[in-house]
Structures are given as C-alpha cells and as structure tokens.
Amino acid sequence: MSSETDARSAVHPWIEAAPAPVERRLYAVTPRLAEVLRVVTLTPRMVRVTLGGDFSELLGCAPTDHVKIFFPPEGEELPVMPQVGPNGLIPPPPGTPRSFRDYTVRRVDRAHGEIDVDMVLHAGGLGSAWAAAAAPGMKVGVLGPRGSEIVDSSLDWLVLAGDETALPAIGRWLAELPAGVSVRAVIEVADAGEQQSLRSSADVDVRWLHRDGIPAGDSTLLADALAGFELEFPTGRGFVWVAGEATSLKPIRRMLRNHPALDAACVDVDGYWRRGVVNHDHHGADE
Ligand SMILES: Cc1cc2nc3c(=O)[nH]c(=O)nc-3n(C[C@H](O)[C@H](O)[C@H](O)COP(=O)(O)OP(=O)(O)OC[C@H]3O[C@@H](n4cnc5c(N)ncnc54)[C@H](O)[C@@H]3O)c2cc1C
Incomplete structure (x- = not known):
C-alpha cells in the first residue's frame, strides 16, 4: 500500500474495503428513426422534446445514459442515419458533416415507445437551433445508448453537480433514487428563471447557482461551491458526479482527485x- 493510500485509509477506512461503486455496461448500438411527438418549454432556455419510435427494446438503465441525436441536413426532412455493420458503426464517407450531438435520456417509456430529451437553448449550435424550432412530426435519428454507468444504489450519499447540460441527468437520477440516500445537488444555471422543480424520494438538498449575466462556461460558481463544502463530505460510502463545460471543470477534477477522503x-x-468547440467529444484525450 502506498503512503498516499495509507493516509487516505486512515481518514476513511471504507475506501480500501469498498467494492467499486460503478458498474460499466456496454451495448451494441442500434440506430432508430424517431419522430417528435410533443415539445414542452420547461424554462426560457430549456425545452423537453418527446420522441416516439421503436424504443420498446432500448437498452440502458442509468440516469447518465445518453444517445446521439442525428439532425436532418438543412432543408431536408430526414436525417442521414448512421449505418451499423457486423463490426459496429460504419464510418460515414469523408467530408460528411457531423450532424449529431449527445443528449441525455431524461425519461424512457418503453411500453409507449417514447423517450424525453431536455435540450438547452443557447446562441449558435445545430442542436440548439433544432430544439428551438422543434415541432411534432419532425424526424431525427437516435443512436445508442452505447453503454451505462450504473452507480451502486446502496451508497450512503451522492454529490451531483453540473450546469444545465447536466440537469437532465441530475433530474433523472433524483427521480430514480430510493429513499434513504443522502444527496447534495449543486446546479448552475443562467438565472432564477432556469430553476426546475425536481422530485425525489431521496433525502435531497438542492442548491441552485445563478450566473446572472456571466456567460455559460465562464463562471467559477460550481468550483467555488464544491470547494466550499469539499471538507464536509459525509462519512460512509459515497460518489461525486460532475458534468458541464469542460474547461471550467478542470480545477474541479483536480480538486476532487486530490481530495483525501475520495478514492478516484x-x-x-x-x-x-x-x-468555442462544435460537438465536443467527451471521450477525447483531454477528458
Ligand atoms: C454525455 C452527454 C450528455 C449530454 N446531455 C445533454 C442534455 O441532456 N441536454 C443538453 O442540452 N446538452 C447535453 N449535452 C451537451 C450537448 O451535447 C452540447 O452542449 C452540444 O455541444 C450541443 O450542441 P449544439 O449543436 O447546440 O452546439 P455545438 O454546435 O456543439 O456548439 C456551437 C457553439 O455553442 C457552444 N455551446 C455548446 N453547448 C452549449 C451550452 N450548453 N451553452 C452555451 N454554449 C454552448 C459551443 O461551445 C460552441 O461554441 C450532453 C453532452 C454529453 C457529452
């Protein structure tokens, strides 16, 4: 055992004994053509789009499950669907525009063949522009989920944090958690008008952070809030999940990775x- 591990175990003995808190499952991806069934404006900058399609056998079971949504090329009604061969996805011909973006499955109803995706409206962006104009009957392609990261539901506590792009996952997570888990959620949004009411059976403490004029991705609100209570992580087995703008998360990642009470x-x-990046790849080398 390294002296670093020694020091951590001395503070929180469960770190050494605990089984891995996350199980990762990978699935074969299936492309599906889907149609917009309903669009609801949740807040001035967030719309919920309900997609209907062959979702009866949609794989996945974790709140952070996400799909790639393929948008139709400008002026066309149908998306260029991804092709899957015996060895997985077939790369599109060179020069094909990357007309897809990642979105969280906020809700899945396999019996009725529906999923909900909550989409942020922001300046610029194919996905955002599509969401702003979304109307029943419009078509998109849906690929995935490619896998699930299932966090042990018997943990004693969770810290869930992020900006509005993380809000769909946090909302689904809270909705699916059982009673008895202690959750601290820290959510950064543009302003008070972007707050949503989030239901949960868990013991939840939600703290909203408002940028109030600071551009998205430019604030240190999340980092400051997490630093503010980093020394107070509860005892017992826990998990910290954070998502949002990649550059602003760097100091948070550093802080959490070096925290004496948290195993990586x-x-x-x-x-x-x-x-400034179109279609950021969250599996990229910098992540
Ligand atoms: C696993 C995963 C799950 C995600 N789940 C969701 C989700 O459920 N809902 C959701 O809305 N987003 C979600 N996102 C984020 C979403 O994929 C990105 O925000 C994506 O860039 C949006 O595409 P776009 O076409 O609107 O903008 P792009 O064309 O990709 O980018 C255009 C410009 O807009 C900027 N930009 C991108 N997103 C934002 C933003 N949110 N606010 C301000 N500026 C922005 C870019 O930096 C770039 O300068 C998720 C991402 C990942 C990796």
Whole structure:
C-alpha cells in the first residue's frame, strides 16, 4: 500500500474495503428513426422534446445514459442515419458533416415507445437551433445508448453537480433514487428563471447557482461551491458526479482527485461541452 493510500485509509477506512461503486455496461448500438411527438418549454432556455419510435427494446438503465441525436441536413426532412455493420458503426464517407450531438435520456417509456430529451437553448449550435424550432412530426435519428454507468444504489450519499447540460441527468437520477440516500445537488444555471422543480424520494438538498449575466462556461460558481463544502463530505460510502463545460471543470477534477477522503473510483467528472468547440467529444484525450 502506498503512503498516499495509507493516509487516505486512515481518514476513511471504507475506501480500501469498498467494492467499486460503478458498474460499466456496454451495448451494441442500434440506430432508430424517431419522430417528435410533443415539445414542452420547461424554462426560457430549456425545452423537453418527446420522441416516439421503436424504443420498446432500448437498452440502458442509468440516469447518465445518453444517445446521439442525428439532425436532418438543412432543408431536408430526414436525417442521414448512421449505418451499423457486423463490426459496429460504419464510418460515414469523408467530408460528411457531423450532424449529431449527445443528449441525455431524461425519461424512457418503453411500453409507449417514447423517450424525453431536455435540450438547452443557447446562441449558435445545430442542436440548439433544432430544439428551438422543434415541432411534432419532425424526424431525427437516435443512436445508442452505447453503454451505462450504473452507480451502486446502496451508497450512503451522492454529490451531483453540473450546469444545465447536466440537469437532465441530475433530474433523472433524483427521480430514480430510493429513499434513504443522502444527496447534495449543486446546479448552475443562467438565472432564477432556469430553476426546475425536481422530485425525489431521496433525502435531497438542492442548491441552485445563478450566473446572472456571466456567460455559460465562464463562471467559477460550481468550483467555488464544491470547494466550499469539499471538507464536509459525509462519512460512509459515497460518489461525486460532475458534468458541464469542460474547461471550467478542470480545477474541479483536480480538486476532487486530490481530495483525501475520495478514492478516484468514487469520482466522475465529465466535460459535456467546451466553449468555442462544435460537438465536443467527451471521450477525447483531454477528458
Ligand atoms: C454525455 C452527454 C450528455 C449530454 N446531455 C445533454 C442534455 O441532456 N441536454 C443538453 O442540452 N446538452 C447535453 N449535452 C451537451 C450537448 O451535447 C452540447 O452542449 C452540444 O455541444 C450541443 O450542441 P449544439 O449543436 O447546440 O452546439 P455545438 O454546435 O456543439 O456548439 C456551437 C457553439 O455553442 C457552444 N455551446 C455548446 N453547448 C452549449 C451550452 N450548453 N451553452 C452555451 N454554449 C454552448 C459551443 O461551445 C460552441 O461554441 C450532453 C453532452 C454529453 C457529452
């Protein structure tokens, strides 16, 4: 055992004994053509789009499950659907525009063949522009989920944090958690008008952070809030999940990885988008 591990175990003995808190499952991806059934404006900058399609056998079971949504090329009604061969996805011909973006499955109803995706409206962006104009009857392609990261539901506590792009996952997570888990959620949004009411059976403490004029991805609100209570992580087995603008998450990732009470396996920090980058790849080398 390294002296670093020694020091951590001395503070929180469960770190050594605990089984890995996350199980990762990978699935074969299936492309599906889907149609917009309903569009609801949740807040001035967030719309919920309900997609109907052959979702009866949609794989996935975790609140952070996400799909790639393929949007139709400009002026066309149908998306260029991804092709899957015996060895997985067939790369599109060179020069094909990357007309897809990642979105969280906020809700799935397999019996009725529906999923909900909550989409942020922001300046610029194919996905955002499509969401702003979304109307029943419009078609998109849906690919995935490619896998699930299932966080042990018997943990004693969770810290869930992020900006509005993380809000769909946090909302689904809270909705699916059982009673008895203690959750601290820290959510950064543009202003008070972007707050949503989030239901949960868990013991939840939600703290909203308002940028109030600071551009998205430019604030240190999340980092400051997490630093503010980093020394107070509860005892017992826990997990910290954070997602949002990739650059602003860097100091948070560093802080959590070096935290004496947190094992690396109990921390997941995911850059969901990056300022100035179109279709940021959250599996990229920098993540
Ligand atoms: C696993 C995963 C799950 C995600 N789930 C969701 C989700 O449920 N809902 C959701 O809305 N987003 C979600 N995102 C984030 C979403 O994929 C990105 O924000 C994506 O860039 C949006 O595409 P776009 O076409 O609107 O903008 P792009 O064309 O990709 O980018 C255009 C410009 O807009 C900027 N930009 C991108 N996103 C934002 C933003 N949110 N606010 C301000 N500026 C932005 C970019 O930096 C770039 O300068 C998720 C991302 C990942 C990796």
